Amino acid sequence: MIQTAPYGLLMSDLYLFNKGCAYHSFRFMGAHVMDWDGEFGVRFAVWAPHAREVRLVGHFNSWDGSGSLMERVSSTGVWVLFVPGLGEGAVYKYEIVTSSGQRLLKADPYAFLAERRPRTASVVSDLNGFAWRDKKWMDTKHLRPAYSNPLLVYEVHAGSWQLKGKEDFLTYDELAEQLVPYAAKMGYTHIELMPLNEHPFDQSWGYQITGYYAPSSRYGQPKQLMHFIDCCHVHGIGVILDWVPGHFCKDDHGLRRFDGTPIYEGNDERLAEKPLWGTLAFDFKRNEVVSFLISNAIYWMEMFHFDGLRIDAVASMINLHMDKPPELFTWNEYGGIDNLDALRFMKRLNETVFHYYPDALMIAEDSSAWPAVTSPTYLGGLGFNFKWNMGWMNDVLRYMSTDPADRSHHHHLLTFSLLYAFSENYVLPFSHDEVVHGKRSLLNKMPGSYEEKFSQLRLLYGYWIAHPGKKLLFMGGEWGQFDEWKDRDPLDWKLLDYELHGKMHKYVKALNHVYTNEPSLWERDQDPTAFQWIDVNNAEQSIISFIRYGKHGFTVTVANFSRNGYTHYRLGVPQPGCYRMILNSNEVQFGGSDSRSLKKYNSEKMGWHGYNQSISIYLPPLSFQLFSFASGDTH
Incomplete structure (x- = not known):
């Protein structure tokens, strides 16, 4: 006999959630439009194990939760409530009464939609019913294994690829109309979107998140994002999401001390604090946190048809000391500095994703020297299928920044990468990180005269395309953007009217198509x-x-x-x-x-x-x- 909790929740689901094995927890946690006992409404479920009470508040009850007390499901730490008459668009938060009597207003960690910043409430959204047109793409993915096919990624920040006006962003629908055909025309095989999870601060670029399940409302509704991805697939373009499981922001409405205690970040502040970024690390040994994060990876692939994830800051997750002052140092049970819980999490993450989506891309953004990042877990690896080659990127940009007259003394920077190029499955990235914070744009890194800068950037791109490994280029690089990336402004599209920028754009398009059409440049990348x-x-x-x-x-x-x-x-x-x-x-x-x-x-x-x-x-x-x-x- 199947045991049920209030309002149709299954105790078996909650058991798996508490054990860290509920890999589809988004199906029952959060807000779900449903019929219950003959009434239409919304069921809410939230994990707050140390709360004294949890109440639902929103526009529908004038933000007074006295009549909307949620019911605790025995020892699971999950609270549930069904509200008849509610539907899509209902704005809500959880009013959590802590063990000390403090009242907190928290957004739903599993919300599928959030209010547009600066407002911070969650919004009920039903993700069912989208009419996908990408069946052919989804059914034939297995015929395009990434290892032996071209992978040429266009990295995009949705908020600044183009703008209609100050803080007037293109919607997901408008990106589908403009970005998708552009990327297809330029010859890219994939678009990688910098984090779209809801985040409060524009200048975090999406790397400091409050709503892990909510596509940012800056650009529209969840089904509009589905439309964007659907259009990509119809045009033959895969879509990768930049995903941030390593840390989250400290905003009051977010995950920090969610029920008055550190349930997502853990009790040891030395482990939790990320001082360089002003954020908190997830507690990877907490089962419910593992359910939350792995479910989130599955969610983007199941509900939105993302083709893969680029996992941010893997090195920071692995190393207990990275970017921390000595007073925050900790050691593992063997006296080392490897975060064993994070390593176990990454292995289980990859095993789970590939169980459900064997053709997914799981790309580690990893600057560490950790071995076997892209080897299977059963061989002792971390189980990713690709890793950014940060060493190659740093060496080649250092070399290209050197005056040609002095390059003979630095020849090893060009050739050293071939000593390890086949030790992992690499992506060669020229990402957003290399064109911000005073690093200068790729074009402006090149020494010499104005004309020589363009000659050298064309040379660099040619070497990049011919070198073993898959490819990634940040937006604007395709025409030699002269200034650094400005996240509040659109790309400098006007530069295409200038001769050398326009010709650079033509060159990159030609180079991209040469790459995708020439099998020797990708067919045996790992050999x-x-x-x-x-x-x-x-x-x-x-x-x-x-x-x-x-x-x-x-x-x-x-x-x-x-x-x-x-x-x-x-x-x-x-x-x-x-x-x-x-x-x-x-x-x-x-x-x-x-x-x-x-x-x-x-x-x-x-x-x-x-x-x-x-x-x-x-x-x-x-x-x-x-x-x-x-x-x-x-x-």
Whole structure:
């Protein structure tokens, strides 16, 4: 016999919730429109284990909870109430009376919608009934395994990609009309949205959250977000959500000391405090918190059809000392600084997500040296399937920021990454973090004259595309935004009217399409035998060249990071035949100076770079060139 709690709650669900195994807790916690005992209304359920009383307050009772006392379900710590006559749009909070008699007004941790800031109440929203059109996309995901397919991510902050006016954001519907076709035209395979979970402060960019289940009302209603994702899938674009399970903000209406005690953040303030960000860490050993967070990951995929999550600040979750002063240091039971509870949580998170969604993307934003982040948990790994390559990003940007005249002394910054490029499944990110807080935009990191900055950015992007690993580029980078990202202002779209910015935009579009159309650049990304240096040690000339092998062909890359050009640069190649230039960053149409029409090079039987065959090419300064070779192509 199935045991039920008041108003149809199942005791089995609450048991799993208390055990940390209710991976769909959003189905019964929070506010749900339903029929109960012949009446239409809304059932509310909230976890507040140490509360003396919990009352429901809102517009419907003039914020007086005296007649809306919630019922505690035995020892579960869950309180429940059914209110007949309520429906979608009802605005509410929980009035929690703590054990000391203090009264707190709290937003619903499981609310599907929140009022638009600065208001902080929760809003009843029914997520059922959306007419999805993406069945083909969802049914064929397994035919596009991420490891052996292109992954080219456009990172977007929804609040500043475009603006209609000051704090007049595009809605999810308007983003569907404008952003989706733009990303498709530019050749991106995925859009990654910076956190959309409800957050009170715009300048947190969504990384300090109060409503984990509520898509931000800045941009509209939940079903409008569904429409946006649906449009992405119809256009053949996947959608990734930047997800923040490591910490939450301290605003009074949020999770902090939710029932008067630290139930989400834990009792030990040394573990809870994140002083660098002014936030609180989740208590990963608390079962109900594990249910809350893993359910949240499942929720975005089940209800909104997100294709994956980018998990923020993994290193901060792993390391008990990271970004903390000595007085907040703690050690684990073995005397180490690894957060064992966080590690167990991440393993269970990935196991659960892949159980329900085997084709999901679970991407770790991790700057640590923790091993086997993208290995399966049964092999001792953390179970993610991709990890940001922060080491490559830091090295290559440091190298590109160096004047070309001095680069010969820093050649290792270009080549070191290939010593570990296949140790994890990597994404190569040029993210928002690299173009804020005085770091300068990617274009403005480049030394030299105005024209040289563009030449070098084109070169950098070419090397990025050709290097093993999946790709991510932050919005604005595609036309060489000159200023840092300004989160309160729209991107500098007007720059497209300027010649070199417009040509940079054209170049990135061409580069993106070359990437997605050339299997050797992604088909064997995890296979070290699919990469081969042609010339790795040419520090004196600051030139590198290498081969990427696909299943049925290969490409040859040559990149010149110096100001010296070469009319007849000889390049060793592995097979005799015709080598077709498929991209040249120095073409006039992209802002360069090369108007030469030669696109095909027949190899000569002249040994070079350790190969029996070679080609002689024109190699401009500060340039990237990509050649394709296919078996049987001789002319």
